Amino acid sequence: MEDPIDGLKNLESMTVNPDKHTLNVTWIERESKLLYTIFPANRLGEWEKTIPNIQQQIEDDLRSLNAFLTEVVQQGNPSDERWESICFNLQSVGANLFEMLIPSEVAKKVRDWKIGSPVIISTNEQWIPWELMYDGEDFWGKKFIIARSPRLSDSQDLPDKNRPESKGKRQIKRIVNIVGGDVPSSEAERATHLFSNLLPPEAVQLLAKQPISSLVKAIPGTDALHFTCHGHLEPHLLQIAGDKNKTRIENLLPETILRLPLEPGSLVFANACASTVPVLTFGKFSSFGWKFYQRGADAFIGTLGAVPVKYAFNFAEIVYRELFNPDEKITIGQAVAKAKEVAANERNLFWLLYCIYGDPDFSIVQQKNSKEEDHAN
Structure with a gap:
């Protein structure tokens, strides 16, 4: 050791x-x-x-x-x-x-x-x-x-000890927004438009009920991944596909993560949710954060289990609103803390289940829009 x-x-x-x-x-x-x-x-x-x-x-x-x-x-x-x-x-x-x-x-x-x-x-x-x-x-x-x-x-079961390191400033120019199968239609619609007021449309690629092969093709050149999907313990997976049988064939497994073409320094938010009641799976679900960290993600936000979907979406909305705040540089740790504060004030206990892997001081360099750039020139 x-x-x-x-x-x-x-x-x-x-x-x-x-x-x-x-x-x-x-x-x-x-x-x-x-x-x-x-x-x-x-x-x-x-x-x-x-x-x-x-x-x-x-x-x-x-x-x-x-x-x-x-x-x-x-x-x-x-x-x-x-x-x-x-x-x-x-x-x-x-x-x-x-x-x-x-x-x-x-x-x-x-x-x-x-x-x-x-x-x-x-x-x-x-x-x-x-x-x-x-x-x-x-x-x-x-x-x-x-x-x-x-x-x-x-950890003896982690063969690759050479974790990819990020280089340069952190910017989110492109994000893949993954909305999995069996998410209630109203919440799936909200998840589809999660970044509408934060990023230009061309910066967001939506993958709705798509298999792992589609995710692999979408990742190169991506700075962030956001998952809104069901988390399952048996079998252990994130249900990204429209597969109603929840099989290992098309969905995201912990073992899959080390082969994803993830950019070092990426932000990953796996918002594992359940339909109506929580499903605590910590000790297994933690491996998603562990694997994404090993693959080179600078910051990973996850849960200790599957959170009821309406609470999960509200939490993510606040995190991104804070992180993309154009008036103040907010770290991912501060953004998550703010979301927890809001949830606690609304008598939502599920903020307790959110966790961070990696650097809590992860923050992004805000991109200037075209008007700001013209004014600067």
């Missing part, structure tokens, strides 16, 4: 931010042990947490959380009193995860971190839902801008 310092080399290109913290996590499976280090290494030491059968416990907790969120969806618009009960019970689930996984010394340090600051989780595991940790004050996914930085060389 690599030295933790070497595992942080992929963070060197990220923007310097005095409030940014890096929590280095190493999972030693044979000992059922988690090792934690807070970097810079000359400031803080190493702590460990040994938890027998931890992966099974996490799976059980997420299954229980899935049932809880399903009941919340069925409530419609709850009264104030019922909403307080929902929040208290959800916080209790997060508090249990926090106490089970986080050493007390680390918990004490983290409580001193500035609210809203970026927290990089440099990790070799794919199954811990960091966003759901509740530290007694708030969920980490709301309190901080959490971003996973996978340490690829720590």
Whole structure:
């Protein structure tokens, strides 16, 4: 296994931010042990947490959380009193995860971190839902801008350790907008026009219910991919095609990602949704973010499971509105944080399920329109 310092080399290109913290996590499976280090290494030491059968416990907790969120969806618009009960019970689930996984010394340090600051989780595991940790004050996914930085060389099942690196400024001149099969017609129509007010029509290529072969042909020269499609656990795939049988034949598999002609430095947003109720699949769905990161995406936004489609679309709309803000340079971490804030104020709990892989300081260089360019000349 690599030295933790070497595992942080992929963070060197990220923007310097005095409030940014890096929590280095190493999972030693044979000992059922988690090792934690807070970097810079000359400031803080190493702590460990040994938890027998931890992966099974996490799976059980997420299954229980899935049932809880399903009941919340069925409530419609709850009264104030019922909403307080929902929040208290959800916080209790997060508090249990926090106490089970986080050493007390680390918990004490983290409580001193500035609210809203970026927290990089440099990790070799794919199954811990960091966003759901509740530290007694708030969920980490709301309190901080959490971003996973996978340490690829720590994972034996990832043969390609030479992750493609981006070069030059980040611009989104072309985006492929993928709308999958079985998305309700009204939401599919909204997804089709997601970028109508943000980018010129020629900058967006729509793929509606198209197979993986069409996606492969569309990707070269693309700066960003956006998926609005159903996420499935068995079989494990994103349903990009119109295949009603949800087979592996035409849809996007985690194994497929490493062969996609993705441009290094791309932005990928996989908005995995479900028809009416959530489907938590974290530990499997995380592999989409892991694979896209390995393939060279600078930033990947995904979910810990499939979010009900109406909530999923609203969330994406806010993220892109913030990211393409012509008056202010907004990072992807800040854009996601804003979308979470709006969702929380609307009593939508599903903001908790959104996660970031890669650089939370990813931002784009706004393109000047023709009038601005003429004026500048």
